[in-house]
Amino acid sequence: MNRPEAGGPAVQPVPGQELIYGCMGLGGSWSPEPYSSAQVDEAAAAVDAALESGITLFDHADIYRGGKSEAVFGEVLARTPGLRERIRLQTKVGIRLNEQGLETYYDLSGDAILARVNESLARLRTNYVDVLMLHRPDPLLDPAEVASAVGQLMAEGKVRALGVSNMSGPQIEVLQDRLGTPVVANQLEMSLSRRAWLESTVLVNHAEGTDYSFPHGTVEHCVRHGITLQAYGSLARGLYTGAPAAAPSAAEEATAALVAQLAAEKKTTGEAVLLGWLMKHPARIAPVIGTANPDRIRACAGAAEVAAGMTRAQWYRLWVTARGSNIP
Template identity: 50%
Template sequence: MSLAALPLQQHVPTASPLAYGCMGLGGRWDHAPWTDSDVDHAQAAVEAALDIGITLFDHADIYTFGKAESVFGALFRRQPSLRERIVLQSKCGIRFATDSHPKCYDLSGGYIVEAVEASLRRLGTERLDILLLHRPDPLMAPDEIAEAFQRLRTQGKVGHLGVSNMNAGQMAWLGRALDQPLVANQLELGLGHLEPIDAGTCFNDPQAATRPGALAWAGTMEHCQQHGIQIQAWSSLARGRFSGDTAQTSADEPARALVHQLARHHGVSAEGIVLAWLMKHPARIQPVIGTSNPDRIRACGDAMRVTLNRGEWYSLYETARGVPLP
C-alpha cells in the first residue's frame, strides 16, 4: 500500500499509520493491584505493535482504572529507551461515580490539569505528546480549556491537543478559543460503526430516519479533512465481528464472509482487510488497534500491504450496512 502522509504527521512526524490502543492492558477492570504478569502481557503486546511499525500508543486515564498507564510506566522502567521510540497519547475527561459525585464528563480547566499530572505520574514520564479530551462535556467552557492547555504546554507536560467523540460543531466551538490547532479526533468508526460515514450518504434520504445515529455526525469527517484534524478510529476491528472465523450474529455473516473472501484474494489477513477498508478513505484515517493478542496485532500489519479498489470498498460498505445504499 502506498500511503499518503497522515494529517497528524504535520504536527508529529513520527506518528505511524496504525495506532495501538492500550485499553486492554493492566489486567481486569477492577481495583486489584496490577502484577508483573500484567507487565509481561503488556510487553508482548507492545513488542508486537512495534514489530509492525506502530509508534503511536493511545491511553486514557480511566483504562482499567488507571492500571493501563501504570503498567506502561513499568514498561518504561524495564526499557528506558522505549519512551524515545514512541508517540505517547492519553485522554482525560471521564469521571466515574464516587461517594462524593456522580459519573460525569469533566473538562473544567482544573480537572484537566489534575488528570494530566496524574497520568504522567502513573506513566512515569514528563510529557504526553498528545492529550485528547475524552468526551464532550455539556458544561465545558472553551476559554477555560484553552487556558489549561496553554499552562500544560508551557510547562512541557503536553505537546498537542485533540478530542475524542466530538462532532463538527463542538470542534469548531472549542477550536475558536485555541491558539494551536486541534490535531486529532478519535471516533468510533469501522465496518461495525458506520455512522460518521453514513452521515454523508443518507442525510437526504428516508433511511436517515431509521439510522438516527448518523445525523449526529453530519459534517464531522468533512470538518476534520478541511482543518487537517487526524481522524483516529477506535473500535476499528469491531471486536472481531468481521475478522473472526465465525460470525457473532447472523446479521454480520455476509460482511464477515466478504472480508474473508477478499483476504484470500489479496493474500492477507482478515484483520488487514478490515483496516484497509478504513485506510482507503481520503481522510487518511488512523485505525486504533485494541486487541492485546500479539498474533492478532501482527495480523493487523497486513493493512499496509493491500489497497482495496473502489468496487471492493463499496461492496464492504453496503454489505456491512445490511441495507442497500440510498
C-alpha cells in the first residue's frame, strides 16, 4: 500500500538507524506563562549539542509546553541563519488539551489538521515540516477526510511526508488505504524498560503474553512496509543511568549495573549502551532523545557504534536482566 499518488511528488522516507532529538522538554513549564529569553538560550544549547552529536531530525508536537516548545525552537531558527536548511523538522497534531470542558480529547478531523499545522508552522517560523505526525488514534477519524487534508497540505508544500504515532499495524493499514502518500514513520514508546513491543514477539502462545497490551504484529507491519519505528522514551527516563528512583526493583538495579559495566568495557556512556540496544534490533529503530541537558545529549552520540559492536549475547543479557526473569 505504500505508494505515492500517481503524478505526485516523490516522498523520501525518514531514514532509520539515526538519533532524533525530541523537543518536548524545551520552552519552560506547561503553564500558560510566556517563555523567557533564558529558555530560548536553553533551546539553542540543546540544538547545538544535538547537531554536534550528528542529529538532524527534530521532533515536535503542537501541544508540547502548550506550543512553547515549537515557539522557542522557532526563535532559535530565526536567529541562526541557514539552520533550517541543515535540519529536518517533524511535528504532531491530534491531541487537544483543556478545551471544550475536557482535559483531553483527540481531533483528527480535516479542519483540525489544517488549522493545527498552520499554527505550528507559524510558531516554528518555517514554511513546511518534513514530516507531519498524527499524534494518537482518534476513534472518530475518517480516513478519507484525513487523506484530503494531508493531500491539501502536501500540495501547498507545507508537509513533505506523513507519519503516525501510537498506532497499531491494522490502524495504519486502514489509514493507508485512503492516503495518496505512504506513511513513513510510526512513533511508539520503546526502551529497555518499556519492552511490550519486544515481549509480544516471544510470548505468543504463552500465558505471560496477556501481561502485555502491545498489538503483536505492529513492528512486523512497519518493517514490511518500510515504516521507520521511532522510539520515544528511549532512555527509560534515566532509570538505568543515574536518575533517582524512590524504590528501584532488583531487576532495575541489576540492569543499571550491567549498563554501567558494558559502558566501561566499550569505553562509552550508559546512554549510548541503552540506545545501541534499541538500534541493534533489525527493525532499524530510530531512538528519540528527550533530554534538554546538552551533556546528556552528547552522551548519546556513540549509540550507532555501540549497536554495531554489541554481541547477540550482550543484547540478550540486557533484555533478560531488565525483565528480571529468563525468556521462555
